[in-house]
Every structure is written in C-alpha cells, then in structure tokens.
Amino acid sequence: MKLIIVESPTKAKTLARFLGDGYVIEATMGHIKDLPKSKLGVDVENNFLPDFELVEKRSKEIAVLKRQAQKAKEIFIASDPDREGEAIAFHVKEIIGDGKTKRIVFHEITKEAVETAIANPRDIDKALVDAQIARRVLDRLVGYNLSPLLWRKVRRGLSAGRVQTVAVRLIVEREREIQKFKSIEYWEIIVDLKNKHSFSAQLLKLNGKTPILDQKEKTDVVVKELKEADYKISKVTKKETVKTPPPPFTTSTMTQNTTHLFGWSAKRTMMVAQRLYEEGLITYHRTDSVHLSETALGQARSYIEKTFGKAYLPDTPRFYKTKSKNAQEAHEAIRPTQINNLGGELISEQKKLYQLIWNRFLACQMTQAVFDSTAIDVVAEYRKNLYLLRASGQIIKFDGYKKVLPGSSNGEITLPPVEENENLTLVKVNPSQKFTLPPPKFNEASLIKTLEKLGIGRPSTYAPIITTIQIRSYVEKDEGKFTPTTVGNAVTDFLVKYFPDTFEYSFTADMEADLDLVAENKKDWTKIVKQFWTPFDKILKDVTKNAKRVKIEVEKIGKKCPECKEGELVIRVGRFGKFISCSRFPECKFTDKYQDRINVKCP
Numbered sequence: 001m002k003l004i005i006v007e008s009p010t011k012a013k014t015l016a017r018f019l020g021d022g023y024v025i026e027a028t029m030g031h032i033k034d035l036p037k038s039k040l041g042v043d044v045e046n047n048f049l050p051d052f053e054l055v056e057k058r059s060k061e062i063a064v065l066k067r068q069a070q071k072a073k074e075i076f077i078a079s080d081p082d083r084e085g086e087a088i089a090f091h092v093k094e095i096i097g098d099g100k101t102k103r104i105v106f107h108e109i110t111k112e113a114v115e116t117a118i119a120n121p122r123d124i125d126k127a128l129v130d131a132q133i134a135r136r137v138l139d140r141l142v143g144y145n146l147s148p149l150l151w152r153k154v155r156r157g158l159s160a161g162r163v164q165t166v167a168v169r170l171i172v173e174r175e176r177e178i179q180k181f182k183s184i185e186y187w188e189i190i191v192d193l194k195n196k197h198s199f200s201a202q203l204l205k206l207n208g209k210t211p212i213l214d215q216k217e218k219t220d221v222v223v224k225e226l227k228e229a230d231y232k233i234s235k236v237t238k239k240e241t242v243k244t245p246p247p248p249f250t251t252s253t254m255t256q257n258t259t260h261l262f263g264w265s266a267k268r269t270m271m272v273a274q275r276l277y278e279e280g281l282i283t284y285h286r287t288d289s290v291h292l293s294e295t296a297l298g299q300a301r302s303y304i305e306k307t308f309g310k311a312y313l314p315d316t317p318r319f320y321k322t323k324s325k326n327a328q329e330a331h332e333a334i335r336p337t338q339i340n341n342l343g344g345e346l347i348s349e350q351k352k353l354y355q356l357i358w359n360r361f362l363a364c365q366m367t368q369a370v371f372d373s374t375a376i377d378v379v380a381e382y383r384k385n386l387y388l389l390r391a392s393g394q395i396i397k398f399d400g401y402k403k404v405l406p407g408s409s410n411g412e413i414t415l416p417p418v419e420e421n422e423n424l425t426l427v428k429v430n431p432s433q434k435f436t437l438p439p440p441k442f443n444e445a446s447l448i449k450t451l452e453k454l455g456i457g458r459p460s461t462y463a464p465i466i467t468t469i470q471i472r473s474y475v476e477k478d479e480g481k482f483t484p485t486t487v488g489n490a491v492t493d494f495l496v497k498y499f500p501d502t503f504e505y506s507f508t509a510d511m512e513a514d515l516d517l518v519a520e521n522k523k524d525w526t527k528i529v530k531q532f533w534t535p536f537d538k539i540l541k542d543v544t545k546n547a548k549r550v551k552i553e554v555e556k557i558g559k560k561c562p563e564c565k566e567g568e569l570v571i572r573v574g575r576f577g578k579f580i581s582c583s584r585f586p587e588c589k590f591t592d593k594y595q596d597r598i599n600v601k602c603p
C-alpha cells in the first residue's frame with residue numbers, strides 16, 4: 001500500500017477519484033504541530049529555537065497517520081505547494097519518521113498533475129520551511145510581548161500583530177486625511193447643441209486657458225455669455241484605440257474583483273476558491289504569479305479558435321510578467337484546470353467564482369478590443385471671448401477579449417456624424433455645482449491593493465489580516481468601508497509612537513522581502529529574527545518602564561447615566577464590539593448593549 005498525506009478531506013476525496021486501489025489517502029486536518037498556547041515557545045537565548053508541540057485536537061489524526069505509515073510501503077506528503085504546506089509536510093515527516101517518506105507537490109489536483117508529481121518526488125525543502133518558521137516566530141515575538149504591554153498601557157484584553165498593526169495604521173491615517181480634507185467648490189458646464197443631430201459638449205477653455213469657476217457668480221457670467229454665443233464645430237478627431245486584456249488572476253486581483261463585483265469579503269472568496277481548488281477545478285488559489293503553463297495556453301488557444309474563430313486568437317500566446325521575484329514557489333496564475341468545463345454543474349457561490357476565473361483566464365489569451373474614438377471640438381464665440389467645448393465618444397469596433405469579459409467599461413457614447421465648420425444651434429446651457437472629494441475610505445479591495453503595492457501582503461496573508469483587524473475591533477466595516485474605532489486609533493498611535501521602526505510600512509515590506517530570501521535559501525532565518533528582536537526587545541523594556549498610560553477617546557451619546565445620575569453615557573469599544581457605559585467607569589459600573597442607531601428598525 002502507498003500512503004498519501006494531504007491536509008483536507010475534500011482534497012483526499014478528489015485524489016481518491018483518480019488514484020488506483022494501491023493508495024490510501026489520509027488528511028491531517030491542517031497543522032499537526034504549533035507553538036504552545038500558554039507560553040512564548042521561542043528560546044530567544046538559543047537562536048530562537050521554536051518549541052513546536054503536537055496540536056492536541058489532532059491527536060486522533062496523528063495516531064491514524066502513524067499507524068498507516070507503519071503499514072505503507074511508500075509515503076508521499078502532498079500538502080499544499082507553499083511555505084505553509086511545506087511546514088506541514090516537515091512536521092508530518094518528523095512524527096512518522098524518515099526512510100520511505102517523500103514530498104510531492106502539484107498546483108492543480110488533476111490526474112496528470114498528480115501522476116507527474118508522484119513520478120518526481122523530492123525531499124522536504126528546508127528553506128521554505130524556515131521561511132514559514134521565521135514568520136511564525138516573528139509574529140509570536142511581537143504578539144506575545146505586545147499584549148501585556150497594551151494591557152498595562154492601554155486596556156486589558158488587547159492584542160496586536162506585526163502586519164495587522166500596519167494595516168490598521170493605513171486605515172487610521174486615511175481617516176485622518178479625510179477628516180482634515182477641505183472640500184473645494186467648482187462648477188462644470190455642459191452645453192446641449194444641435195444641427196441635424198443633437199449632442200452635448202463640455203466647456204474646457206476660455207481664450208486658451210482653463211477658466212476657474214469656483215463660485216456661482218463667476219459661473220453665471222460664463223453661462224450668460226454662452227447663452228448668447230455663436231457655435232461652430234472647429235475640429236473632428238477620429239482615431240482607433242485598442243484595449244489589451246488584463247492578466248489572469250492572482251490571489252490579490254481575484255479578491256479585489258470579487259469585492260467589486262459580488263461584494264464578497266476576502267475571507268469568503270478564499271473559502272470558495274479553496275473548495276474549487278480542492279475539488280480539482282482550479283489551480284492553487286494562493287499565488288502571486290501570472291505565469292501560465294504550456295498546456296494551459298494550448299487549451300485556451302484551441303478553445304478560442306474553435307469557439308470564436310481566428311479573429312479572436314492572437315498570432316502568439318500572451319505572456320504576462322510576474323512582479324514578485326519569488327521564483328522558488330513558482331506557481332501559476334489562478335485558472336480553470338479544464339477549459340472545457342464551463343462550470344454549469346456547479347452551484348451558487350462556487351459557480352459564480354469559477355465562471356469569473358474561467359472568463360478572466362480565457363480573455364487573457366484573446367485579441368485586443370478595438371474602439372473608434374471621436375472628439376468633436378466646438379468653438380463658441382461671444383464678442384471677444386472664444387470658448388472651447390468638447391464632446392468625446394467611443395464606440396466598439398471589434399470586441400476581442402471583451403466577448404467573454406465585458407467588464408465595467410465607461411459605457412459607449414455614440415456621437416453623431418458631424419462635419420468641421422458646421423454651425424450649431426444652442427439648446428441649453430447646464431451649469432452644475434460640484435465639490436472636490438476627500439480620498440475614499442478603504443474597502444477590502446483597495447486595502448489589499450495597497451498592501452500588495454507596499455509589499456506588505458502575501459497571497460496567504462491578505463484574508464487573515466483583514467479578518468483579524470475586524471475581530472480585534474480595531475476597525476469597523478460599514479457598507480464595505482473601513483473606519484478605525486477609538487481603540488484602533490489609540491493602539492495605533494501608541495505603537496507608532498513607541499515602535500516607529502517596527503510598524504513602519506517600508507520596514508514591514510523589507511521583512512517580507514527577507515522572508516522571501518529565506519524561502520530562496522539566500523538568507524539565514526535566525527539572523528533575520530535576531531536583527532529584528534535585539535532593538536525591539538530593548539524598546540519593549542524601555543516602553544514597559546517609561547511609557548504613560550493612554551486614554552482611549554470615548555464618544556458621548558448625550559444622556560445621563562441612569563445608575564449614578566452623575567456620569568454621562570459613552571460608547572466604548574470592547575473585545576466584543578461597541579457597548580454603552582458610564583463616563584465615570586471604573587467608579588460606576590453601569591453598562592448597556594450598544595445598538596447601532598442606523599440598523600435599529602422601528603418595532
């Protein structure tokens with residue numbers, strides 16, 4: 001008998017579908033070893049040696065693995081193809097012994113991929129394991145040591161993470177920018193015109209300069225003149241523009257799209273994607289690569305030609321460049337494993353995500369979309385003043401990849417066939433008052449995009465970061481947008497003030513880059529941790545001794561405390577969200593449930 005070990009029962013079931021009778025497949029149900037819950041579990045005096053313990057709730061699985069391993073002639077550990085999976089493989093090998101144990105990796109759970117993997121087993125990649133251990137140790141050192149500090153200096157029950165703090169910081173700083181923002185008034189003027197046909201044009205220039213219309217009085221003068229002016233078409237510009245398809249999905253772009261299109265959280269997206277991967281329908285969903293295999297390219301090209309015809313097939317396959325230099329974990333982009341599977345059999349969420357991935361993948365190998373773009377310049381003459389107005393239009397000439405990926409184009413604006421020097425009749429002048437807008441609040445999509453751009457997030461960390469900062473009540477999500485809580489503000493200010501380097505964006509990004517180097521066997525993990533720990537530990541001791549206690553701002557609700565009749569009722573943020581309490585806490589212990597005034601329905 002040959003034993004294959006994977007993490008999840010679904011993955012085991014999919015493998016069982018196409019592996020013969022000679023195989024037994026067992027699932028670990030995730031990590032079987034982890035740092036202890038009750039103590040630091042990292043020996044900072046001894047090269048940061050981690051004390052990984054068997055996970056207690058996995059004792060049943062561990063017993064089964066050991067028993068099956070004894071009976072097996074050959075053992076293949078087939079945990080997921082990344083650092084996390086490699087660490088699981090490492091720990092499994094530790095408990096079942098060496099000898100007949102081999103590691104196999106595949107990026108899609110298909111018959112061909114698995115058979116190829118079994119034919120080409122390798123050893124455990126210690127560099128990948130080290131990168132995972134280093135992340136775990138760093139996060140543990142930060143989390144475990146910051147909690148008691150925050151309890152003492154800010155409030156009991158608080159905890160903070162290395163990367164999560166930086167994510168909260170982004171949201172805190174954005175909120176302050178929004179608060180500080182001063183909106184500026186401006187006016188836009190659209191003029192409706194006609195001759196044989198009607199169209200509208202926007203005011204651009206006055207005597208060659210952009211007019212400054214920042215108040216109604218100035219706008220009124222212009223409107224008055226435009227009402228009296230003579231209109232003529234001065235120029236018609238036509239040109240062909242093309243649009244190239246976007247690259248296939250990575251974890252980051254996939255979650256950004258599902259947030260935009262379906263309103264899904266990153267966590268939800270990753271759960272659905274996990275299922276599709278484990279069922280063998282898509283390639284591994286934690287990836288920052290846009291690379292595509294030869295087989296996948298071939299499948300896409302023949303599908304495109306057969307289904308849409310030669311016009312939709314470029315002469316050569318399109319290659320996309322991966323920004324991440326993480327060659328060791330050279331994954332593929334997220335794509336369907338079988339292009340002929342249109343996902344019709346799938347249900348609900350899985351179907352939605354699968355078809356999104358399918359469309360994006362197919363589109364990335366199709367021809368460009370071609371547009372006819374037109375600009376009509378109109379001159380309005382009033383006495384000595386020359387106003388320039390412009391109408392822009394775009395119509396699609398050839399849909400190309402947009403056949404399968406229509407996307408949110410700005411809509412088609414068709415302009416009428418007009419000629420230069422044509423005189424026009426004024427129909428109406430439409431002034432409208434506008435205000436400049438503050439930068440938008442973060443949503444999950446823009447937060448992931450920013451984390452990726454800053455080099456802070458990784459395919460395996462986006463969803464956990466976003467989940468954690470909400471669970472800890474550091475930020476709140478309302479209609480998909482993030483706002484920091486008072487606790488989020490207080491903790492961020494405290495940490496950024498006393499640990500300016502640790503929670504600097506570039507520092508966190510450099511740390512991620514260092515972890516990538518560990519994974520590539522180019523850096524020793526203990527050195528990285530030491531470099532981090534020595535200054536951090538020094539500041540930690542100093543802050544513990546010297547920092548003043550921080551007061552968390554509270555929001556008054558404008559009611560007296562019903563218990564002591566002295567204090568005022570305020571909103572506080574606790575570990576389980578907002579609640580009402582007395583401003584005289586801890587002297588007065590009155591509390592009440594907080595109900596969001598917006599969400600309360602009239603009984």
Ligand SMILES: [Zn+2]
Binds near residue numbers: 563564566582583590
């Ligand atoms: Zn009170």
